[in-house]
Amino acid sequence: MSLDSAVQPPSIVQVAPLESSELDSPQPPIVIFLHGLGGSPENIAMNAVHPLRQNPAIGPGQVKWILPVAPTITVTGNMGRRMPAWFNIHIFDFPLTIPSPGEEDEATILPSIASIEALLTNIVDSGVDPSRIVLGGFSQGAAMTLLTGLTTSHKLAGLFVLSARLPLRHRFKSMASSHASAVPISWGHGTVDPLVPYKLGRVCADFLMIELGIPPAKPGSSSGLDFHAYEGLAHYIGDDELTDLASWLRNLFSL
Secondary structure (H helix, E strand, C coil), rough: CHHHHHCCCCCCEECCCCCCCHHHCCCCCCEEEEECCCHHHHHHHHHHHHHHHHCCCCCCCCEEEEEECCCCEEHHHHHEEEEEECCCCCCCCCCCCCCCCCCCCCCHHHHHHHHHHHHHHHHHHCCHHHEEEEEEEEEEHHHHHHHHCCCCCCCCCEEEEECCCCCCCCCCHHHHCCCCCCCCEEEEEECCCCCHHHEEEEEEEEHHHHHHCCEEEECCCCCEEEEECCCCCCCCHHHHHHHHHHHHHHHCCCC
């Protein structure tokens, strides 16, 4: 899929519950999991979805997983190589301060927001209540989760972001939906992440709480923004993150 056609939903890989007879509900909640730069649905399935399906907190037959595929584009900051990416990155030295307009590649970011919004709309139009949908992602997929999940017209059940940063901070407040402050967010970040530094993740999370009014999560609650720091974790999905994510999903959907 080229970015010129990105207003169409991206192609997807679905990981359905193991057997329909195992379901406790005729319409299981849906989790959409966006892979990172250079990644794939297969990576996400192996490193995250299959371990989550084995976690007793949510179980194998409780959730339907949808794993979208990013378009293959040229990434300037990675020596101009072509790879699966939700948007182009000019440089990987991400600043803590808000980048000025033009420093981020809006020409590729905005169409990808539209493509994921189109996917959400297709799912909702098929009869799924938005309150049964969670959008999440890792790294660049986590960035797209924030960009789409907090601007979409659909009020989703929640968002989870792993190793995330928030692009377009210079204009994001004007992009956010009227219900953005009420969307629960689970945010996990490793303290030794060399690609998306921990400090940047913390700054972006604080930005959302200050500028959008998203409250910090209270202990035991699935509402608000719940920021988890994982000591010694680099730029990958850790076992402790998955354990916490499983608990968050269980509480969110009352599984």
